[in-house]
Amino acid sequence: MSPTDYTTVSIPRILYEKIQERIKGTGFTSVSRFTVYVLRELVTETKKGKEPFSEQDKEKLLEKLEKLGYT
Numbered sequence: 001m002s003p004t005d006y007t008t009v010s011i012p013r014i015l016y017e018k019i020q021e022r023i024k025g026t027g028f029t030s031v032s033r034f035t036v037y038v039l040r041e042l043v044t045e046t047k048k049g050k051e052p053f054s055e056q057d058k059e060k061l062l063e064k065l066e067k068l069g070y071t
Contacts, residue, residue, distance in 0.1 A: 009035070011035075016031055019031045019034055019035070022034075
């Protein structure tokens with residue numbers, strides 16, 4: 001892939017920093033590489049007809065987003 005095959009996605013700095021901490025000592029060399037991996041996994045599971053999250057996971061996520069003022 002060439003550099004023109006990429007785009008930029010913005011995430012909150014606090015999330016970026018948490019991901020940086022989480023990938024320490026793993027095979028991921030950057031937040032970008034980890035993020036691409038996670039998104040590919042999510043998209044692949046969804047394409048296979050599998051739900052990437054259980055109903056309980058979705059409810060917990062929605063509750064957290066609501067507490068943060070996103071819903």
